[in-house]
Amino acid sequence: ANDGYKLWLDYQPIERSELHQTVSELFSGIFFFGKNPSHEAIKKELELASQGFLKQAPKYSADRFQTTQLWIGTRQELSQFLGLEHQAKIKALGEEGYWRGSIIHEGKSYYALIGNSPVSTLYASFDFLKSIQSNTFDKDTEKTDYPKIKLRMLNHWDNLDRTVERGYAGFSIWDWHRLPGYVDPRYIDYARANASLGINAVSLTNVNANAWILREDFVEKVKVLADLFRPYGIKVFLTARFSAPIEMGNLETADPLDEQVRSFWKERVDMIYEAIPDFGGFLVKANSEGQPGPHEYNRDHAEGANMLADALAPHGGIVIWRAFVYSHEIDEDRHKQANLEFEPLDGKFRDNVIVQVKNGAIDFQPREPFHPLFGAVKETNLGMEFQITQEYLGQATQLVYLGTMWEEILMDKTYRPKPSSTVARVIDGSDTEQNLTLMAGVSNIGTDRNWTGHLFGQANWYAFGQLAWDPDRSAAEISEEWIKLTFGQKPEIQAKIKEIMLASHEAAVNYMTPLGLHHLMGRSHHYGPGPWVEGGRADWTSLYYHRADSLGIGFDRTETGSGALNQYANEISKTWSDPKKTPEKFLLWFHHLPWDYQMQSGNTLWEEIGLHYDKGVKTAREMRSNWRELEKLVDSERFSHVDQLLGVQIEEAEWWRNSSLLYFQTFAKRPFPDSIEQPE
Numbered sequence: 001a002n003d004g005y006k007l008w009l010d011y012q013p014i015e016r017s018e019l020h021q022t023v024s025e026l027f028s029g030i031f032f033f034g035k036n037p038s039h040e041a042i043k044k045e046l047e048l049a050s051q052g053f054l055k056q057a058p059k060y061s062a063d064r065f066q067t068t069q070l071w072i073g074t075r076q077e078l079s080q081f082l083g084l085e086h087q088a089k090i091k092a093l094g095e096e097g098y099w100r101g102s103i104i105h106e107g108k109s110y111y112a113l114i115g116n117s118p119v120s121t122l123y124a125s126f127d128f129l130k131s132i133q134s135n136t137f138d139k140d141t142e143k144t145d146y147p148k149i150k151l152r153m154l155n156h157w158d159n160l161d162r163t164v165e166r167g168y169a170g171f172s173i174w175d176w177h178r179l180p181g182y183v184d185p186r187y188i189d190y191a192r193a194n195a196s197l198g199i200n201a202v203s204l205t206n207v208n209a210n211a212w213i214l215r216e217d218f219v220e221k222v223k224v225l226a227d228l229f230r231p232y233g234i235k236v237f238l239t240a241r242f243s244a245p246i247e248m249g250n251l252e253t254a255d256p257l258d259e260q261v262r263s264f265w266k267e268r269v270d271m272i273y274e275a276i277p278d279f280g281g282f283l284v285k286a287n288s289e290g291q292p293g294p295h296e297y298n299r300d301h302a303e304g305a306n307m308l309a310d311a312l313a314p315h316g317g318i319v320i321w322r323a324f325v326y327s328h329e330i331d332e333d334r335h336k337q338a339n340l341e342f343e344p345l346d347g348k349f350r351d352n353v354i355v356q357v358k359n360g361a362i363d364f365q366p367r368e369p370f371h372p373l374f375g376a377v378k379e380t381n382l383g384m385e386f387q388i389t390q391e392y393l394g395q396a397t398q399l400v401y402l403g404t405m406w407e408e409i410l411m412d413k414t415y416r417p418k419p420s421s422t423v424a425r426v427i428d429g430s431d432t433e434q435n436l437t438l439m440a441g442v443s444n445i446g447t448d449r450n451w452t453g454h455l456f457g458q459a460n461w462y463a464f465g466q467l468a469w470d471p472d473r474s475a476a477e478i479s480e481e482w483i484k485l486t487f488g489q490k491p492e493i494q495a496k497i498k499e500i501m502l503a504s505h506e507a508a509v510n511y512m513t514p515l516g517l518h519h520l521m522g523r524s525h526h527y528g529p530g531p532w533v534e535g536g537r538a539d540w541t542s543l544y545y546h547r548a549d550s551l552g553i554g555f556d557r558t559e560t561g562s563g564a565l566n567q568y569a570n571e572i573s574k575t576w577s578d579p580k581k582t583p584e585k586f587l588l589w590f591h592h593l594p595w596d597y598q599m600q601s602g603n604t605l606w607e608e609i610g611l612h613y614d615k616g617v618k619t620a621r622e623m624r625s626n627w628r629e630l631e632k633l634v635d636s637e638r639f640s641h642v643d644q645l646l647g648v649q650i651e652e653a654e655w656w657r658n659s660s661l662l663y664f665q666t667f668a669k670r671p672f673p674d675s676i677e678q679p680e
């Protein structure tokens, strides 16, 4: 059955005879230099691949020369066959870098997969298999690669009872109840999938944390996962609940400067490292949305983070401290809060702390300008947090390829610390002096057979991994690659699916929140439209964000409004304070403008809003008509899965358009443009 379980590691029979020939030769004589758990993982992968590609088992050679075709090992293991220059070239790629290509030795050619470490040899192997799958393998071209970001991490928001916060693909894959005794084979497939993308870290538990995960019996369960993931180069992190000293240490305080609190954490951390010597560290959400934190004791984020960092440092562990903060006390535009709290702390965090910042300042909206903290601090390690799970983007019902959205953010110019800086250059550390770099993605994985609920959710997991490896990769290229690995080589399939994917994010922005509108989703579930939503805290309502009235619409964040725009570099804040010079995709994010404001197209703002909503619906329909052209080319199981969901997506796009426009019309009191389908 084509249920999507195998993800992009579905090794289909090789069709092209020449490639078939080459690959059977290589797989007929494999020699491993050295023995270690990562090499065992490679072996397992080659076995799966060989069965899939050639329908037969691979053959290993006993000796490295005679019958051997394929050499696998680390640079050191193969050093005698590499010239000095060649060795230096591979070494320069760093611990996680690899080289693959042909080596001639005594007149015979061997194809070699060489990493600087066992794990990077595994990366070389996955890349080699991928090139076969996508029909691009060429024995005579060498390939080198290395990751540009150190920590490439998934954040699971998985609770210990297996529910998943903002998870739409079933329950948590971590079966805490049956661990440590029962080891679900799925854990290995999870590790394979991540390693194939170069993902090397995972935080297992929700940032809205439960202190229990730090109990000894839970750590024993975590150890099983850490042991399984180690050969795949994946380190395990846990979320630490700041009030754990009170909840499980019987202390009266969790004050980070209190000696007993400090020893509580030190003991916990020592206990964890006893079980998991390469434990990654803690991911912490503190003083945000009701989570406990250092503010309760009049301490700041740096004091809170450093206390944990000090407990972890002797073991080489790190603290990832989230900048997604908004407190109930501060009555400021939420957009400003992270900068208000973190800019003054620049330089105060320990070296083993990374501050993890969401891509935008509000909350994973369909489109946000980049977060103004990127570029604003000089002596703080900043990491990126993207959301792979589609909380505000149609969840697991809608097809929305996020690669293009992430690419857009990574390429945005921050103008700081260097005039040429972009978000990518800040987070990969090339324009800053930060010694730790991180890209995290909130996972969209669950127990659904296809892992991600919507088949195309897999593309977002894939794209995230690829961008974390190299934030300069093009989202279009990544989509092509994913399509080949998922649906095969046929060019008609390629072109159509790529068109669907590349149009999908803009479509969702258009039918949900065009022109810089944001947070118009229904309250708390964040699914369908709810621009009319009132009640609760001001910034939990949509009215707070769109501010529509009889005069106009939009959130004034210039100096006449909240002033949040001033948190960006001058090049941005000066220019964008003029609506005429603000990119129209962010217009209503920063400005409150009259309904008759004239847009670049010559239309009024009101007309343009209507046209965007309508365009979103039309694109959703085109996505389905494109998909339907593939009916004969894609297996019926996947065809129908995607087709049905696109049907729902179209209905929901219409729902968004009609309800939003009818609602905004009660303020604008103007007719809809003639050219659009009239909402009713």
Ligand code: GCW
Binding pocket: 157, 165, 166, 207, 208, 285, 289, 324, 363, 364, 391
């Ligand atoms: O996006 C919001 C979500 C919360 C989430 C929070 C966060 C984990 O609605 O469910 O809580 O952000 O990122 O901390």
